[in-house]
Amino acid sequence: MNWLEIGRRVLGGGAATREEALEALSAPDDELLSLLDAAFRVRLRHFGRGVRLHVIRNARSGACGEDCAYCSQSAKAHTDAPTYSMQADEAIIEGAREAERLGAMRYCIVFSGRGPIEADLERLCGILRRIKSETRLETCASMGILTLEQVRRLKAAGLNRFNHNLETSERYFPSICSTHTYAQRKATARAVKQAGLDLCSGVLLGMGETFEDRVDVALDLREIGADSIPVNFLDPRPGTRLEGLSRLPANECLKALAAFRLLLPDRELRMAGGREACLGPMQALGLFAANSMFTRGYLTTPGQGYEADLKMIESAGFEIAEIVDA
Secondary structure, eight states: OOOHHHHHHTTTOOOOOOOOOOOHHTGGGGHHHHHHHHHHHHHHHHTTTEEEEEEEEEEEEEEEEOOOOTTBBBTOOOOOOOOSOOOOOOHHHHHHHHHHHHHHHHHEEOOOSSSSOHHHHHHHHHHHHHHHOOOOOEEEOSSSOOHHHHHHHHHTTTEEEEEEOOOOOOOTHHHHHHHSSSHHHHHHHHHHTTTEEEEEEEEOOSSSSHHHHHHHHHHHHHTTOOSEEEEEEEEOOOOOOTTTTOOOOHHHHHHHHHHHHSSSSTEEEEEEEHHHHHHHHGGGTTTTTEEEEEEESSSSSSSSSSHHHHHHHTTTTTTEEOOOOO
């Protein structure tokens, strides 16, 4: 496959086809660098060498009644994940101040559960107003399944973006979750777009899905207009239904990032959960396709640390994207 030619076509205003994306996912390892080169040229056109840092806050953890097979916060899993109700307002706001000090562009506030209770939603609206008045950060929230009215309330309080991942393809989703549907996830994503917020919606790879599933969910993300796409790699958690799976090899993860970049050329593409565990010393290569990453860890697992992230970014020839007024 002539990846350079495909990259040039994408730069001309197109995107990879479904067949080309499947070829990227199954490409021989000998073609990995040429595939990443094509993805990098597209990334460079739209985002330069900047890396957008995101800091995530697990504002309410555990005791979730949904049965997502990968999740250590599900009440149906048997894990040591922390369980607590919504954190104090001031603790969440101080987390935003710290994120800004670290040079993060966006602060992501996450709640476990199918959807928010009214008290938490109202408190979050107040917290968002404080964060917007005290920092220059863009804000993101993840609260599960929401109605259009709830999304509009969050926007009025100052929310910039809402996260609701599709996780996997419509075909494979029932193998991962039975307590809600793929259609419900897409409905929430569409409500976010209808309300005029940025939509963050991504995937979790390595759950036993096929290459076809990976391409299908990427195309669904393009169809619903996802603005930001976190690509997570399963790091199987003991006590979950997927604990017996193996981690994806680094080369497979890199091919997935490149395929997503060629399918979604101008979207923010984030190396998200599992990057340290699955990519290991090859993490920096992911930045040639992805222009965004979390730092300081994830919801229930730590990352490699902020200083190590900075060193990796700079050593690979990239730079922290500047904070812009939100």
